[in-house]
Amino acid sequence: MIRVRNLSKAYQTGAVKVPVLKGIDLSVKVGEFVSIMGPSGSGKSTLLNILGILDRYDAGEYLLNDTLIKPLSETQAAQFRSRLIGFVFQSFNLLPFKSAIDNVAMPLYYQKVPRKQREAKARKLLETMGLASRIHHLPTELSGGQRQRVAIARALVNDPPLILADEPTGNLDSATSEEVMALFSEINREGKTLVVITHDEEIAERTQRVIRLQDGHIKNPGMKH
Amino acid sequence: MFDFDRWAEIGHTLSQHKMRTALTAFGVSWGIFMLVVLLGMGKGLEHGIMDIFKDSVVNSVWIHGGKTSVSYKGLTPGREVKLSIDDLDLLGKVPGVDLIAPTKLLNKGYNMQYGRNTGSFQIYGINAKNAGIQKLTLMQGRQINELDDREFRKVAVVGSRVIEILMGKQRNPIGEIIQVAGIPFTVVGVYNKALEEQTPNRFYIPYGTLQQVFDPSPSLNMVSLTISAGYTWMGIKSEIIRLLSRRHGFDEKDAAALESFDINVEVKKLQSLMTGVQLFMIIVGVGTLLAGCVGVSNTMLVTVKERTREFGIRKAIGATPSSILVMVLQETLVITLAAGYLGLIAGVGIIDLIRHSGAKSDYFRDPQVDVSVALSALGILCLAGLIAGYLPARQAVRILPIEALRHE
Numbered sequence: 001m002i003r004v005r006n007l008s009k010a011y012q013t014g015a016v017k018v019p020v021l022k023g024i025d026l027s028v029k030v031g032e033f034v035s036i037m038g039p040s041g042s043g044k045s046t047l048l049n050i051l052g053i054l055d056r057y058d059a060g061e062y063l064l065n066d067t068l069i070k071p072l073s074e075t076q077a078a079q080f081r082s083r084l085i086g087f088v089f090q091s092f093n094l095l096p097f098k099s100a101i102d103n104v105a106m107p108l109y110y111q112k113v114p115r116k117q118r119e120a121k122a123r124k125l126l127e128t129m130g131l132a133s134r135i136h137h138l139p140t141e142l143s144g145g146q147r148q149r150v151a152i153a154r155a156l157v158n159d160p161p162l163i164l165a166d167e168p169t170g171n172l173d174s175a176t177s178e179e180v181m182a183l184f185s186e187i188n189r190e191g192k193t194l195v196v197i198t199h200d201e202e203i204a205e206r207t208q209r210v211i212r213l214q215d216g217h218i219k220n221p222g223m224k225h
Numbered sequence: 226m227f228d229f230d231r232w233a234e235i236g237h238t239l240s241q242h243k244m245r246t247a248l249t250a251f252g253v254s255w256g257i258f259m260l261v262v263l264l265g266m267g268k269g270l271e272h273g274i275m276d277i278f279k280d281s282v283v284n285s286v287w288i289h290g291g292k293t294s295v296s297y298k299g300l301t302p303g304r305e306v307k308l309s310i311d312d313l314d315l316l317g318k319v320p321g322v323d324l325i326a327p328t329k330l331l332n333k334g335y336n337m338q339y340g341r342n343t344g345s346f347q348i349y350g351i352n353a354k355n356a357g358i359q360k361l362t363l364m365q366g367r368q369i370n371e372l373d374d375r376e377f378r379k380v381a382v383v384g385s386r387v388i389e390i391l392m393g394k395q396r397n398p399i400g401e402i403i404q405v406a407g408i409p410f411t412v413v414g415v416y417n418k419a420l421e422e423q424t425p426n427r428f429y430i431p432y433g434t435l436q437q438v439f440d441p442s443p444s445l446n447m448v449s450l451t452i453s454a455g456y457t458w459m460g461i462k463s464e465i466i467r468l469l470s471r472r473h474g475f476d477e478k479d480a481a482a483l484e485s486f487d488i489n490v491e492v493k494k495l496q497s498l499m500t501g502v503q504l505f506m507i508i509v510g511v512g513t514l515l516a517g518c519v520g521v522s523n524t525m526l527v528t529v530k531e532r533t534r535e536f537g538i539r540k541a542i543g544a545t546p547s548s549i550l551v552m553v554l555q556e557t558l559v560i561t562l563a564a565g566y567l568g569l570i571a572g573v574g575i576i577d578l579i580r581h582s583g584a585k586s587d588y589f590r591d592p593q594v595d596v597s598v599a600l601s602a603l604g605i606l607c608l609a610g611l612i613a614g615y616l617p618a619r620q621a622v623r624i625l626p627i628e629a630l631r632h633e
Binding site: 049052054055056074075078079081082083087089093094095097098102106107109110111114115154158 | 230233234237238241242535537538539540541542543544545546547548622623625626627630
């Protein structure tokens with residue numbers, strides 16, 4: 001699913017170039033459930049953003065589904081994101097003026113799926129996540145856990161093979177985190193590839209493989225724990 | 226082009242941001258509203274001014290006798306020049322003079338009586354040709370005609386005010402008889418409007434009748450004439466002055482001896498005033514429009530800036546840059562058109578209301594909206610909004626989604 005070779009990325013801060021990723025080699029197979037751990041500033045979010053084509057990289061190679069993701073036009077990038085990737089953010093990133101069902105249905109709107117089908121699909125997903133009574137609520141009317149489930153439903157709605165999650169439980173209490181992780185495990189069982197960033201060892205343990213990142217390098221290439 | 230889903234999405238976004246939508250909409254509505262009202266009132270002013278001359282023949286000239294200011298052939302200055310009925314034959318032969326007619330005002334008051342009502346009004350003697358020079362707008366009846374003059378008929382065309390005072394309003398005045406100093410005059414026409422009069426309260430009788438009944442002297446107060454096609458008053462004035470100066474004994478160069486009033490010159494003066502007013506309207510209108518453009522542009526700029534994060538989210542879930550651009554532009558278009566339309570309706574409504582309320586004065590009547598101007602104004606506003614939305618939106622969709630998402 002994912003193959004990364006010698007990937008590097010630096011941020012320009014004023015006149016100084018700060019390297020964030022310093023040659024990452026990484027591969028994730030179809031159907032894997034992988035977690036990325038590391039202290040803040042280790043570059044794990046940057047890596048995930050690059051994997052999600054939300055950000056660009058400077059050197060190296062990133063192949064997604066055997067396609068080289070190198071400077072794409074924003075239109076092509078949008079098409080890849082739409083077909084292949086579902087992204088779950090720590091801060092949910094729901095559109096505040098749209099109801100749960102409208103938020104979930106948005107990716108389908110950009111795939112030009114007719115309205116009826118969009119709504120049916122979004123409704124079904126929200127129901128399976130136990131949000132049947134909340135589908136017409138605005139994000140501000142939902143709890144953190146509910147919001148994250150809406151965001152996960154949105155990531156799943158167009159049935160992408162790859163789900164990327166950046167600290168999806170970072171803003172949630174432990175009970176809710178537990179629910180969210182259970183949801184991820186189930187999604188993984190259904191055959192989707194998952195890459196999840198976390199700083200919580202317990203969460204990481206529930207994944208099949210942990211990639212530890214430090215100072216822009218992978219500390220444990222390819223190893224389980 | 227018509228994608229129901231897309232419009233539904235726009236409708237939803239706009240309705241969920243009521244404040245933002247309302248502010249933009251208000252700016253556009255107000256701009257268009259002001260423009261429409263301004264232009265409508267301008268038209269009212271134009272109509273009012275043009276209406277003053279509606280009843281006069283544009284190529285007519287009125288000549289009054291004046292007082293000499295220089296000595297002439299041993300005659301002292303300060304003598305009155307009195308035009309006479311015989312001058313008509315003399316001046317009528319000048320090439321360029323078309324119609325020519327006398328006006329004589331009796332300077333003595335006469336008591337007029339109808340039933341038990343009495344009054345005193347100014348009596349003017351005119352002939353049939355006056356009708357072609359100084360139009361009296363008739364409410365009823367007819368003008369003085371040639372037979373009236375030739376046969377010294379005791380008939381009168383009188384102002385509506387005279388009828389009101391002597392007869393009240395209930396009766397048809399045509400054919401009624403008014404006693405003037407005991408002499409019966411039959412009313413043949415009633416006028417309600419004349420250029421030189423605020424209230425129609427004159428009593429016009431045939432010149433011949435006036436001469437026979439009241440004053441046999443040949444003197445006139447005014448000679449009015451119209452200029453034939455291809456001539457101007459300026460062109461024939463010197464010849465007319467020359468003829469009159471010989472007959473009445475004054476210096477041709479004496480400007481005070483005759484007074485002439487050329488309607489055409491007056492019309493031109495007012496027309497140039499109108500041009501000035503219109504220029505002013507255009508400047509104010511363009512200013513209003515510019516203010517509207519700045520308003521719409523500013524709102525669009527701020528809106529797009531505010532929405533960078535929203536665009537980032539949309540892109541993260543698969544929106545292409547062009548789909549976001551199109552969304553922003555369509556939103557602008559919807560707001561501008563809908564709000565502009567409302568402003569247009571409101572403006573046209575106000576103007577119509579003013580027109581139907583019948584508000585008019587000497588210089589104002591029948592305000593009217595030039596819809597094509599208002600529509601082009603709306604088009605310009607749309608364009609301004611589109612440009613103002615497009616530039617920052619293009620910038621916003623170009624940046625990487627992750628940067629857009631960090632935008633607060």
